[in-house]
Amino acid sequence: MKKYKYIGYLAAILPNLLLTTAAIAQNPEQIRRLLITNECAGCQLDYAELSHAELSQANLEGANLKSANLMRANLEGANLAGANLEEANLERANLEGANLEGANLTDANLCFATMSSGLGACITDVFPPQIK
Template identity: 45%
Template structure:
């Protein structure tokens, strides 16, 4: 009996998107765009308009923000580990100190974003726009940057940033 319960629980957790997210927090975010310190783990926020949202210190691990608008959103010290953020608009977003380990930011617009002290280890930034972004002291070990636009990005102190394979027009200015 206990083995059967464990097996069913494991199966539900495997296929349950957003099961860990606090649904009250999800509603508050969608209604007010204010959700500091919220638990949004695994939530489906795909294609949502969250421009200017306050998500400081929130847990957004494994969240789906694909194609969402997060223009000027405050994600300071938020956790977005393994989040799907493909094609999202994060222009001028505050991601200072955010944990973006193994996040998929492919084709995301991070132009003028504040990524100071962000942890981007293992993140996919393929074809992302990081022009004018601030990557001061960001952790980039193992980040995939193929086709990323780093024009005028501030990269002083960035750890693990490998740029030698970027074409000349995409080289960051130091």
């Protein structure tokens, strides 16, 4: 009887674990490639966990980083031209000298991010999350 109880628990928990893992590591091969080579133009990195990542001078042109966690990431001099950073967490990220031309920063969290002037990106519609 205990065996069936454990199977029931497993059946209830397993789908949630699989969905959570998929959301955390959307594309592990591309994440690994980025962290090793600093090259991932056009990659699908949505929901990627990249907090504290060393990505200075990285080429992420046209990459999909929707809802990615880039908190405290070093993106100094990175090429993020045309990247989708919608809903990305860039809190306290270093974006000095980063190319954000044409990047989508809709609903991105840029609280305390370090940025230089002349980014070439329109960031007038980027606000911290509203407290409800």
